Amino acid sequence: MMNYELTAEQKTIKKEIGKFCQEAIAPTAALFDESPKDKAADLMKANFQKLAQANYFGLALGEDIVGATVAGEALAQACPSTFLAAMSSIVSFGIPVKLFGTAAQKDKYIDALVKAQAIGAMGYTEAQAGSDLGGISASAAKKGDGWVLTGVKDLVTNAPLADAFLVLAWTDKEAGLEKGLTFFIVEKNASGLTVGKPIETMGLRGSLTAEVALSGCEVAAAAVLGGEAGKGHAQLQTVLEYIKLSIANLSLGIGQACLEVSTALGKSRQAFGKPIGLFEGVGAKLAVMFTNNDLSRLLTLRAAWSMEQKEAESAVLTSCAKLFASEAVNAIADLAMQVHGGHGYLRGAQVERLYRDARFAVIAYGTSELQRAAIAKDCLDKFKAA
Template sequence: MFDLYQLSEEHKAIREAVREVCDAKVAPNAAHADETGEFPQVSLDALRASDFHAPHVPEEYGGAGADALATAIVIEEVARACASSSLIPAVNKLGTMPLLLSASAELKQRYLPKVAAGEGMFSYCLSEPEAGSDAAAMTTRAVRDEDHYVLNGVKRWITNAGVSEYYTVFAVTEPGVGAKGISAFVVEKADAGVSFGAPERKLGIKGSPTREVYLDNVRIPADRLIGAPGTGFATAMRTLDHTRVTIAAQAIGIAQGALDASLAYVKERRQFGKPIADFQGVQFMLADMGMRLTAARELTYAAAARSERDDADLTYYGAAAKCFASDVAMAITTDAVQLLGGYGYTKDFPLERMMRDAKITQIYEGTNQVQRIVMARQLLKGII
């Protein structure tokens, strides 16, 4: 489909276009979103005007129809400017991927054009207070009542909750059978009984609200079921195989932003009569940062190619890309703060924000400890 070792002209053009939008409209608001914790509406407006808010939505639903690599590039470039804003395209993909994988034609046609048109964002509701890494232990229930389902429960750590209009919610429809009793549904913000907790007070990505979602006797039509009853958990796991690539892309975008800022600083900062970029110790740090970032980017793009083809080894590559890229982002942003010395520790420069933002990429959509379990199981099965 595309050469992993040389981006197509189309992919290069997408990168240039996104970077232009982000440099002009997204980056200038990144510090404000972090400082205030306000959702970056200016970023959403700019991305929506350029059709980068949900680039993955297929053309048949009015979307840009970007492939998995192009979508990763969009998220990477937005994250380079503002990690909080990169969760707009990333979470739109996360929330709608279950529909793309498993929903009926009618359900896709009902919601995907709205996301493509920017009429509402889509969030993903899997985790609960007592069901994080062990997602199959969820207790949210969906009980059939003639031609409706009634949902009750609490979802936690939901990205863009309260801002998104639509939510993919996973709930138990058949208790006592574990993962095979879980189903997936589309819930709307406007549905009676839907409410939200207070925004979490977070270390990073402060401009992207994270809240609990409360479901109190939420009655929805049965045709909002995604796929067949009992297939929700399988859909959730297949979704994460694809969207872990987007978290890897977010991580390398944050890391690239940190490296860019570091390079600019060390060429300007002078000590002992010359730029600190001339010192071998600094050069070794820069070389390691660049080497790690290049490796992470290549692995992420390789995973994106497998996502596009839905290859049998996607589970391994998605986990590997997410785990490696997020570890790299944490290392690079930490080194970047070190390179700037005392300045790196202040809010006058963006590095401390990038370092804080990078941390979450090692945690959400499956902690990196879970990713290593996933990879090991794939290796033991002989899939890789």
């Protein structure tokens, strides 16, 4: 039965996490933007501690995916950078450990992630391969019972903060994508692992991203995610569902922040003797922002619910949510800047930061082009010619 009502528990999450994020996290969002990277790292670690105390990570790793999505919107609205860093630890690293890890791997990491005693990261992208996993070069060679990893992972979110990395590498290239790729859990102090300097990014500047190089990096057999090599591609496809949902959620939170700050300005700023929101040209922008963000929310919650129900359609629904919400938030951020006039364009303006943050969503973890291709393939498979 179709039911758009959040449960009583989810309504409490929305209220309590929303209040916590506005009070404890939102004030750091602007600080991140201009801070040197070492200061940003300290701020982010402090935010992780606050999020752990509010049980945000427990929710994000729990079974209530709709509830986690409601909490995620609140965090993304308060500070998109903190949302991305939290997502990279809990979703990109924590979800695969929770779903596929051995008992020892779960014992070691899950509770530590929830309490922010450990921070995780995941690297599958390389300088020459992002969308095309077949282009990955990183490889693992057998040595005794263990493996030796070689390769360089690019654009790894949380790399400068992380205690452990999930790294995707070939264990048998001849076997192809389906059976040849394997995820390894590599600790930050493993010999042969080097984290590069944080990279300067256009937006989401508080979320620290760096290269992770593996050179003769020896790991034990127990470092293989789930204990069995060759399952990396299938594991990544499942995790990408959670990640696509998260990027839709990030978009939704940024969109809500744009809408709220623009609506407030529509009431407070006067021109020609009245609040600018009363001019049709401005009011129409607020209406479009609201409508499109609400559509993003409907698609995102629909996809979250579908994942919870373990529907076969959840994979394509997360692509639809990511595609729509990420493109919608770019249009919404553009309208927000227009509503703000010249002051919105200034460095330090909230909408200027949100505009830069939004651009990430249509690129990362499956570009819009790849989402369209996946949705089209699903249509072609589903709706066969009569």
